Amino acid sequence: MNQLDTTFAALSDPTRRAILARLTDGEASVMELAEPFAMSQPSISKHLKVLENAGLISRGRDAQRRPCRLEVKPLAEATEWLERYRKIWEGNFQRLDALLGALQASKNPGEAEQ
Amino acid sequence: MNQLDTTFAALSDPTRRAILARLTDGEASVMELAEPFAMSQPSISKHLKVLENAGLISRGRDAQRRPCRLEVKPLAEATEWLERYRKIWEGNFQRLDALLGALQASKNPGEAEQ
DNA sequence: TTGCAATATAGCCACTTAGGTATATATCCA
């Protein structure tokens, strides 16, 4: 699995996205991260391991705590992938708009298939 | 599974990302999409079904062909999610820079706790 | 040292996924 694979796979779970969102407020311990969820602590630890393996978070050491913090690099790479294609999609959209305009100008309203 | 879940899950596979990339050049049939891959046609059809269920592509009909085309909406939503947090991450980076500067100016390097 | 608090690991289960092959369906063409 390459970096984009693991990044998108990690982002495909709502618990993990919520954890990442929480970490934008700053470092947090496992207990703090687990608190909002109706889920056992080991399950949260497993999610954190997925995020760590994807390079999306890193862990520190503070006594018994292993605080988590965001790592932005893989997220930036995922954003770049999407952004690169978004520009092309936007181009397609403009072409689509032109096509729809042409169709509306014609008589056949059947293909509002979008 | 909500929209973001299925979108990111669909994006986590390199074959599917390559298919989406190919589709930025315009519609393509299943055979055309399968051609670059050392993979059976049914496997490609399965990937296309994943993409279709995620709303990332839609299918038409052209004789025996079922041409695929990109649907941008879910990709736009995924981009929005990443962009929203990217701004915060960038903000954190700036704050971190400031914090590191302050710490270097002081004498106690112990509390890099954010 | 004893014990508590925070976290990780192990093992279990149900479900999903990504690949394969074989076969069915659908559409065109002769």
Added chain:
DNA sequence: TGGATATATACCTAAGTGGCTATATTGCAA
């Protein structure tokens, strides 16, 4: 009608995932 082409479906398998409980580990504090 019959054959060829394009695609989908059914079924199999191996591996991965997400949840759980129980237990181990680690570090502090009395």
